[in-house]
Amino acid sequence: MAVLLDNVTYSYNINDTHRVDAVKNLSLHIEEGTFVALVGHNGSGKSTLAKLLNGLLLPTAGTVKIFGNSTLDGEKIFDIRKDVGMVFQNPDNQMIASIVEDDIAFGPENLGIERKEIIRRVEWALDKVGMLEYRKRTPFKMSGGQKQRLAIAGVLAIMPKILVLDESTAMLDPQGRSEVLKVAHELNKQERITVIHITHFMEEALDADRLIVLNDGKIAFDGAPKEVFAHYEELKKIKLAVPWETQLAISLQKAGMDLGEGIVKEEDLVDKLCQLL
Amino acid sequence: MRDITFGQYYPVKSFIHGIDARVKIIMTLLFMISVFFIVSYTTFVFMFLALTIIIAISRVPYKIVLKSIKGILFLLIFTAIINIFFTSSGNVVIPIKLGKLVINITDQGINFAIKMALRFTLLVLGSSILTLTTTPTELTDALEFLLKPLTYIKIPVHDLAIIMSIALRFIPGLMEETDKIMMAQKARGANIDSGNFFKKIKAMLPVLIPLFVSAFRRADELADALDARCYNASSKRTKMKVFRIQATDIVALLSFILLTVFIFLDKYLVGSLFSAPDLGGLEVQGLDVCIYNLFRCITG
Numbered sequence: 001m002a003v004l005l006d007n008v009t010y011s012y013n014i015n016d017t018h019r020v021d022a023v024k025n026l027s028l029h030i031e032e033g034t035f036v037a038l039v040g041h042n043g044s045g046k047s048t049l050a051k052l053l054n055g056l057l058l059p060t061a062g063t064v065k066i067f068g069n070s071t072l073d074g075e076k077i078f079d080i081r082k083d084v085g086m087v088f089q090n091p092d093n094q095m096i097a098s099i100v101e102d103d104i105a106f107g108p109e110n111l112g113i114e115r116k117e118i119i120r121r122v123e124w125a126l127d128k129v130g131m132l133e134y135r136k137r138t139p140f141k142m143s144g145g146q147k148q149r150l151a152i153a154g155v156l157a158i159m160p161k162i163l164v165l166d167e168s169t170a171m172l173d174p175q176g177r178s179e180v181l182k183v184a185h186e187l188n189k190q191e192r193i194t195v196i197h198i199t200h201f202m203e204e205a206l207d208a209d210r211l212i213v214l215n216d217g218k219i220a221f222d223g224a225p226k227e228v229f230a231h232y233e234e235l236k237k238i239k240l241a242v243p244w245e246t247q248l249a250i251s252l253q254k255a256g257m258d259l260g261e262g263i264v265k266e267e268d269l270v271d272k273l274c275q276l277l
Numbered sequence: 278m279r280d281i282t283f284g285q286y287y288p289v290k291s292f293i294h295g296i297d298a299r300v301k302i303i304m305t306l307l308f309m310i311s312v313f314f315i316v317s318y319t320t321f322v323f324m325f326l327a328l329t330i331i332i333a334i335s336r337v338p339y340k341i342v343l344k345s346i347k348g349i350l351f352l353l354i355f356t357a358i359i360n361i362f363f364t365s366s367g368n369v370v371i372p373i374k375l376g377k378l379v380i381n382i383t384d385q386g387i388n389f390a391i392k393m394a395l396r397f398t399l400l401v402l403g404s405s406i407l408t409l410t411t412t413p414t415e416l417t418d419a420l421e422f423l424l425k426p427l428t429y430i431k432i433p434v435h436d437l438a439i440i441m442s443i444a445l446r447f448i449p450g451l452m453e454e455t456d457k458i459m460m461a462q463k464a465r466g467a468n469i470d471s472g473n474f475f476k477k478i479k480a481m482l483p484v485l486i487p488l489f490v491s492a493f494r495r496a497d498e499l500a501d502a503l504d505a506r507c508y509n510a511s512s513k514r515t516k517m518k519v520f521r522i523q524a525t526d527i528v529a530l531l532s533f534i535l536l537t538v539f540i541f542l543d544k545y546l547v548g549s550l551f552s553a554p555d556l557g558g559l560e561v562q563g564l565d566v567c568i569y570n571l572f573r574c575i576t577g
Binding site: 051054056078081082084085086088089090092093094095096097098099101102105106107108109110111112113114115118119122140154155158 | 412413414439442443445446449450495498499501502503504505506507508509510511512513514515516517518519
């Protein structure tokens with residue numbers, strides 16, 4: 001089991017007397033090799049959950065286990081961080097060095113890996129995100145999508161088994177978002193890296209194996225995207241919009257059109273509609 | 278958008294650019310120390326010549342190197358004036374009387390002021406050659422290497438190097454952000470560019486506060502990113518880039534040591550061989566005396 005959360009609660013201190021639970025009694029299992037989309041509106045606890053995964057935050061109650069290692073175990077914390085690579089929202093605030101390859105090398109250097117292996121990993125990681133030709137450049141003046149792909153490469157060089165994208169697409173333009181998602185899916189398929197993609201864009205969950213909807217620190221829905229999208233009316237209540245094509249498909253079906261089960265993508269919908277005509 | 282090339286690194290390929298950054302730092306330090314031991318005008322001329330040649334080899338345009346002096350021109354003139362007016366030893370050249378106040382400008386004062394100005398110029402030129410030909414990353418790495426002995430007295434050299442490289446890395450971003458905030462405040466009617474000095478400073482406040490807030494937020498996120506990438510995971514940190522001293526580095530260093538030896542010889546040996554002639558106001562020392570004597574021999 002890649003990720004195992006057992007009854008996890010995390011509460012922030014607002015002041016001396018006031019505490020707010022960002023994550024409440026949450027239990028969750030994630031199998032190795034799955035692509036999980038974690039969706040929730042602002043304040044649903046999704047970023048807190050992300051930081052619980054690599055021990056940046058420690059649970060107030062319950063345990064978080066990554067491949068059997070608990071984040072509460074101080075001796076295992078670096079093993080966990082080696083397993084869980086995390087990419088954050090703002091690509092500008094994740095880079096340490098002014099030259100691309102120096103930045104990518106930062107992670108493996110921290111782990112004390114041998115020099116030749118570092119060079120191999122830097123090349124591999126840059127190649128994986130399609131940025132190999134930029135290795136001697138400076139990230140300044142690159143597009144958001146490129147910078148975020150570099151941030152992913154920086155994490156990949158540590159060779160994580162789990163990649164957590166903590167709202168990594170939130171600040172990007174549509175093109176940058178699709179670049180980052182493409183890289184994440186490739187890594188999931190080719191390298192069998194478990195991906196946990198945290199976002200508030202529902203449409204980014206379309207290609208995920210599993211969609212978890214978080215609301216108010218709890219899991220509201222959990223299942224294949226198709227199954228979850230079927231609850232679009234309840235999702236609306238927790239301020240989440242199902243992609244319009246999915247909603248259209250479901251509405252048409254309700255109106256008596258026979259579209260068959262599980263239409264989520266635009267292409268599928270167009271195909272089905274054309275068949276019916 | 279302002280020019281944001283920090284450390285003004287000038288990216289061309291040259292012999293000077295190729296010298297190991299550690300060697301360059303040592304050479305610059307050596308140069309800076311030896312500049313204070315220059316006594317004769319001849320050596321000054323010699324040093325300026327040497328710098329001119331070094332700049333030519335570095336393929337950095339003279340115009341760009343000279344720009345660095347522009348920044349300290351005020352300081353240069355100011356110290357020169359102070360030196361002229363406040364040196365009282367030596368023969369009085371121009372006596373100034375302002376009521377009861379008597380300021381005597383002496384030959385020693387003038388000589389001292391000129392030499393000090395020349396030293397300053399050499400210092401600035403020398404250090405700007407270092408920053409013009411070395412990338413910030415190379416500089417930080419080299420400093421980290423050179424300061425490594427300090428880890429034995431528990432100074433966190435590696436952390437300091439990381440701090441420095443992060444600072445260098447964030448300067449362009451923060452500059453860009455300052456510009457953005459300034460434009461945003463201007464769009465809302467803030468008057469930033471006009472008024473006197475104090476008004477301008479006061480007008481900067483609505484720019485500085487958001488800038489600080491954002492800098493702290495960035496620092497917070499960066500700290501998480503450092504942790505997420507296993508910062509401090511191992512006490513045996515490795516380096517992807519290793520320094521390798523090459524023959525050319527040794528040649529460069531040796532020629533620099535020769536230069537330093539030359540300056541020290543000039544100060545401590547050459548001058549004492551001959552007695553200094555009286556040349557009115559001009560104070561001659563070291564090699565100057567030799568050249569003066571040579572000149573006298575030739576002209577009889």
